[in-house]
Amino acid sequence: MNLLRLNQLALMGALGLTACTSMSTATRTQTAEEQLADDQAEAGLRDHHRHQHRGGVMQFVAMSLDTLGPNDAARPQVEKLQRDLYVCMAPTGEIQRALHLTVADGVAAGAVDLAKVDGLIGQLDGAAAGVRACSVEALNQLHSALSEAERDELVEKVEAHWEIWRQVNQEDTGDRAPGGRLAALARELSLTPDQVQQAAAALHTALPARSGAFDRAQVDADVQAFAVAFRSASFDARTTSMGERSRLSSQGATRMAIFYETVAPLLTAAQRTELAGHLRNRAAQHPVVSTN
């Protein structure tokens, strides 16, 4: 009898302690599903900034509108202005599409047409310079349409996009670091450890040698200038620097092209075919205006 009671006591105690532990941890843990969603969101954004180079800081502004969440009254106008910004980036989008297809053809063949790639990147620079002039009116209207809190948040998002862009296009040296471009490709194509090692060595040389000069401090200054101007009560895009001097679009596109030119010869025929297919899919992608 006493043993039975002791067993009951032990059982109740164990249940109580389990409940207590559960209560303590419930507020701190993330489910596997949530973690997976976070991982996919981060990887997708990195992939995007590695491949889509349409308008530098202006593109960051347009993308920030995807998740700004403006008030209901401003929403239709904000969606229209986002569409206007992407229309201004259509010329760069077309050149970028041609670049993706050129690189895809080269990857499939095992050698990329460097002269054609360089020509397209030169065109991208010229077209990117026109994005700002085209976007002035839309930016000014956007400033008027948003509340102070929304303007502040848009600036935070632009800075967040710039940080991710910098990580994937400047700080990524082509090594095997998790979250890097080579690690993503290794997953995408199931590269062997030998292929990864060879690619890392080749990229270590090719990326710094061929990427050209990039003035990060200039972009930092431009983003800060935009932040200060857009947060203030009055804003005029005509007098605000939008990073057009820093050639973000062509710099990102150059890094992308060098990466694929360098790794293509190290891939098997089947891997090249698969990668070329992925690049062609990316060429077919176009901006989707958000429904905030």
Next chain:
Amino acid sequence: MTRAFLKLSKGAFYVGAIVACLAATPAVAQVRIQISPPSWYIATTRPVYYEGRPSYYYGNQWHYRQGRTWHTYREEPRYLRDHRRGQRHQHDRRQYGRDHEGGYSRW
């Protein structure tokens, strides 16, 4: 005697378990590290505007900025809790990348 001892033990156990449980929670709070949403999260997630400022649900907590400093709500405000449990919260994330056909992205 044995029955009285068992009753006493049972009572002491319950009191001890409750005290231990209550004491454990503040201990966790004391070592809690202040976290803030990373850049990729801010760039892909729609905030909820509450008390005039945007809040982000990250790491199972709501975070907001005051100036350049991040803060965390210790108690989840009812408005934010209702939002989190509602349908709209499911659409607060923007997915980018090559796997999202028909464009850069989709909701």
